[in-house]
Amino acid sequence: xxxxxxxxxxxxxxxxxxxxxxxxxxxxxxxxxxxxxxxxxxxxxxxxxxxxxxxxxxxxxxxxxxxxxxxxxxxxxxxxxxxxxxxxxxxxxxxxxxxxxxxxxxxxxxxxxxxxxxxxxxxxxxxxxxxxxxxxxxxxxxxxxxxxxxxxxxxxxxxxxxxxxxxxxxxxxxxxxxxxxxxxxxxxxxxxxxxxxxxxxxxxxxxxxxxxxxxxxxxxxxxxxxxxxxxxxxxxxxxxxxxxxxxx
Amino acid sequence: xxxxxxxxxxxxxxxxxxxxxxxxxxxxxxxxxxxxxxxxxxxxxxxxxxxxxxxxxxxxxxxxxxxx
Ligand SMILES: Cc1ncc(C[n+]2csc(CCOP(=O)(O)OP(=O)(O)O)c2C)c(N)n1
Ligand code: SF4
Ligand code: SF4
Ligand code: SF4
Ligand SMILES: [Mg+2]
Numbered sequence: 058x059x060x061x062x063x064x065x066x067x068x069x070x071x072x073x074x075x076x077x078x079x080x081x082x083x084x085x086x087x088x089x090x091x092x093x094x095x096x097x098x099x100x101x102x103x104x105x106x107x108x109x110x111x112x113x114x115x116x117x118x119x120x121x122x123x124x125x126x127x128x129x130x131x132x133x134x135x136x137x138x139x140x141x142x143x144x145x146x147x148x149x150x151x152x153x154x155x156x157x158x159x160x161x162x163x164x165x166x167x168x169x170x171x172x173x174x175x176x177x178x179x180x181x182x183x184x185x186x187x188x189x190x191x192x193x194x195x196x197x198x199x200x201x202x203x204x205x206x207x208x209x210x211x212x213x214x215x216x217x218x219x220x221x222x223x224x225x226x227x228x229x230x231x232x233x234x235x236x237x238x239x240x241x242x243x244x245x246x247x248x249x250x251x252x253x254x255x256x257x258x259x260x261x262x263x264x265x266x267x268x269x270x271x272x273x274x275x276x277x278x279x280x281x282x283x284x285x286x287x288x289x290x291x292x293x294x295x296x297x298x299x300x301x302x303x304x305x
Numbered sequence: 306x307x308x309x310x311x312x313x314x315x316x317x318x319x320x321x322x323x324x325x326x327x328x329x330x331x332x333x334x335x336x337x338x339x340x341x342x343x344x345x346x347x348x349x350x351x352x353x354x355x356x357x358x359x360x361x362x363x364x365x366x367x368x369x370x371x372x373x
Contacts, residue, residue: 058372060356061371062370063367067367071315071366072365072366076319077321077365079365081364081367082363236363276320281321281324
């Protein structure tokens, strides 16, 4: 008996991501969650600008590409016109927290009934490894070659914590993909967020720590270790809002 | 009997599966390459597989099917 095989919510297309990039794991978790919730026919995904720009080729449901950073605004329009659909947004940290920060904060503040999957890999992956708002202190990038220096480059932005200052969001959690245990926990969080949306409860946001072995200049396995040891220090995992459990 | 099948066409040889396997079933080949030029994951100790699917859970490319 098959105990693990690829979900039908993903197409047969081969992912273009670099070897060991955990963007692929998150694609699978989102797709499996939608399949398990039985919402494949009702789902509409919004793809970002960034390495996940081809996400529309990978998810087996209706997909819409958005201009850089504007995915939450596009999702707002779609969800308001088609409130019975499950609308999910997949965005990187450059897309969501740099150019798209305004859209991110205002969609959250309005409490749009959408689900944001936020891929935090501490870097601009697609464009060759520039510093992101989430680059760690001391982490090297092409635009901070000696490592991020707060005096010059400022500090990393913790998006979950920032959004948790707003009243409207229903659910905010940060998870990681650096080992089996954390991938299983990430799946739970993503499925919960999508289910809350399907129940019409409100804005849901899941930040997922992801590796970028290519631009971190690490072997894929070392990149996972770096996430577990370093990224989780700057970006502590946990639930920042869950109105279903009274966590405000 | 538990076992895995790796889709060699889509494997990228990243090694996340081998790293996650508690039974050291998988190893990245040092000489077998696929058409994309990646050295591929192979079940070198298939008899030790317990079907836990840890390898598949960590595979970013959904290249592994697990049977039990
Ligand atoms: C308006 C505009 N400005 C800049 C760019 C260049 N650009 C493409 S992707 C990207 C950032 C991608 O980083 P991120 O969102 O973190 O995604 P990742 O590739 O790391 O997954 C930038 C700046 C663009 N495509 N459009
Ligand atoms: S550049 Fe980084 S984020 Fe983009 S596919 Fe490669 S490893 Fe993944
Ligand atoms: S995790 Fe997947 S892609 Fe990476 S080596 Fe193993 S089977 Fe190949
Ligand atoms: S199913 Fe478990 S024991 Fe078998 S190869 Fe995969 S990780 Fe190893
Ligand atoms: Mg990024």
